[in-house]
Amino acid sequence: RKEVEQDPGPFNVPEGATVAFNCTYSNSASQSFFWYRQDCRKEPKLLMSVYSSGNEDGRFTAQLNRASQYISLLIRDSKLSDSATYLCVASPNSGAGSYQLTFGKGTKLSVIP
Amino acid sequence: DTAVSQTPKYLVTQMGNDKSIKCEQNLGHDTMYWYKQDSKKFLKIMFSYNNKELIINETVPNRFSPKSPDKAHLNLHINSLELGDSAVYFCASSQSWDPHHEQYFGPGTRLTVT
Numbered sequence: 001r002k003e004v005e006q007d008p009g010p011f012n013v014p015e016g017a018t019v020a021f022n023c024t025y026s027n028s029a030s031q032s033f034f035w036y037r038q039d040c041r042k043e044p045k046l047l048m049s050v051y052s053s054g055n056e057d058g059r060f061t062a063q064l065n066r067a068s069q070y071i072s073l074l075i076r077d078s079k080l081s082d083s084a085t086y087l088c089v090a091s092p093n094s095g096a097g098s099y100q101l102t103f104g105k106g107t108k109l110s111v112i113p
Numbered sequence: 114d115t116a117v118s119q120t121p122k123y124l125v126t127q128m129g130n131d132k133s134i135k136c137e138q139n140l141g142h143d144t145m146y147w148y149k150q151d152s153k154k155f156l157k158i159m160f161s162y163n164n165k166e167l168i169i170n171e172t173v174p175n176r177f178s179p180k181s182p183d184k185a186h187l188n189l190h191i192n193s194l195e196l197g198d199s200a201v202y203f204c205a206s207s208q209s210w211d212p213h214h215e216q217y218f219g220p221g222t223r224l225t226v227t
Contacts, residue, residue: 031212032212032213042220042221043203043218043219043220043221044156044203044218045218046215046216049213085154087156091212100158100161100169100212101158101212101216102158103155103156103157105153105154105155106154
């Protein structure tokens with residue numbers, strides 16, 4: 001079983017739409033969660049951290065459900081510039097691996113004019 | 114100014130050769146990493162160094178040998194290259210090994226083994 005699983009997509013949405021991605025993680029001891037964004041043929045960049053209480057940054061909202069072990073990312077009012085692959089990331093907290101980030105394969109989003 | 118830089122950006126070489134990729138960060142970070150992203154876009158950690166000391170060494174063939182001459186540099190040497198080594202290799206750095214600290218990635222080195 002993969003440690004972090006995401007629907008690879010692609011999600012093709014029109015501009016202005018709201019889109020949501022979910023991701024599940026297998027290690028219940030994971031404590032830190034993130035969403036990274038990776039543009040085509042570019043490096044990943046941190047989009048936002050995910051906190052237990054949920055957090056919002058402009059048009060982006062991240063939620064964490066520890067009971068079900070899933071993380072979500074909601075993008076409102078999608079822009080063409082949001083087209084990218086969104087990587088879900090978890091950090092297991094177990095001994096020497098506590099500082100190791102585990103990346104999902106990513107969900108590809110295409111925002112269409 | 115580039116925060117995390119890697120050279121070369123592209124590397125095409127034949128099987129059996131030995132090659133090195135260099136990484137430098139000017140952020141004053143203590144921790145550096147090497148990741149491999151294969152053709153299926155799966156990004157997987159290979160090594161992590163904190164203050165020049167190896168702290169993560171995932172199941173990677175011993176043909177791969179990282180070296181950190183100082184905190185700002187983490188190089189990756191690969192011996193006897195194989196077809197399966199073809200991938201994009203990303204260097205990254207973070208303020209410390211604390212996972213809450215953002216990791217900053219370099220632009221990647223696209224390695225093609227023929």
